[in-house]
Amino acid sequence: MSTHHFIDHFAGVAGHYATHRPGYPPALFDWLAQAAPDRELAWDCATGTGQAACELARRFNRVVATDASAAQIAAATPCAAVQYRTAPAEQSGVANASVDLITVAQALHWFNLDGFYAEVRRVLRPGGLLAVWTYGVFGTEGGAAAQAVQSLLHTFYHETVGSYWPPERRHVENGYADLAFPFAPVLVPAFRMAVEWTLDDLTGYLRSWSATARFHETNGIDPVVQLEQQLSGLWGEGRRRILWPLFIKAGRL
Numbered sequence: 001m002s003t004h005h006f007i008d009h010f011a012g013v014a015g016h017y018a019t020h021r022p023g024y025p026p027a028l029f030d031w032l033a034q035a036a037p038d039r040e041l042a043w044d045c046a047t048g049t050g051q052a053a054c055e056l057a058r059r060f061n062r063v064v065a066t067d068a069s070a071a072q073i074a075a076a077t078p079c080a081a082v083q084y085r086t087a088p089a090e091q092s093g094v095a096n097a098s099v100d101l102i103t104v105a106q107a108l109h110w111f112n113l114d115g116f117y118a119e120v121r122r123v124l125r126p127g128g129l130l131a132v133w134t135y136g137v138f139g140t141e142g143g144a145a146a147q148a149v150q151s152l153l154h155t156f157y158h159e160t161v162g163s164y165w166p167p168e169r170r171h172v173e174n175g176y177a178d179l180a181f182p183f184a185p186v187l188v189p190a191f192r193m194a195v196e197w198t199l200d201d202l203t204g205y206l207r208s209w210s211a212t213a214r215f216h217e218t219n220g221i222d223p224v225v226q227l228e229q230q231l232s233g234l235w236g237e238g239r240r241r242i243l244w245p246l247f248i249k250a251g252r253l
Contacts, residue, residue, distance in 0.1 A: 175247030183251025
């Protein structure tokens with residue numbers, strides 16, 4: 001049994017997380033379903049509020065979606081064929097050698113990797129696929145105004161809330177380059193996330209950040225309010241295109 005102590009960085013922002021976190025490209029899940037040896041059972045570990053789990057459920061007969069945060073599971077989106085559970089990454093409760101695909105979206109950097117990888121080896125069937133991914137700082141499109149928006153967001157990320165990010169954030173920023181991944185690698189096509197967002201969409205997303213929540217808790221001030229005032233004249237009334245590169249690692253036993 002792992003002695004890794006779970007710290008829930010998202011309990012206070014589970015509602016924002018459920019509403020404002022961007023979705024992953026459907027083409028990614030199409031590829032995962034094709035690469036898995038079968039489509040009977042997928043385990044979405046650290047599911048958050050179910051962004052990946054619900055996409056998997058469109059392609060797999062059953063999905064077990066676990067998260068160590070009870071608040072995240074309580075806010076998860078109900079989806080047919082998805083069974084949500086509160087459980088740590090190292091203790092899924094899934095049967096031995098039963099899983100065709102394991103996914104970890106934007107969460108591997110929080111894990112006790114030795115404990116999780118032992119659980120992967122226990123539950124993954126022969127030839128089964130483990131896929132983990134992360135996305136870091138996003139970019140905006142749209143000329144000079146977009147550059148000004150990007151500058152303000154850069155300052156917010158690195159300076160306003162920069163010191164409130166937990167140390168694990170460095171793994172997100174370098175695309176998981178330094179995290180161990182002891183499985184036979186599988187070549188993954190390039191994918192990226194893209195949304196068309198209003199300013200309200202953007203500020204909701206910023207409030208789902210653990211660093212923003214920690215700043216608010218520490219100082220009693222919502223740091224997004226001032227940023228929203230600065231952005232309002234640049235953003236306009238419509239939507240702007242937001243892009244994130246996806247960094248993905250995939251492998252088999």
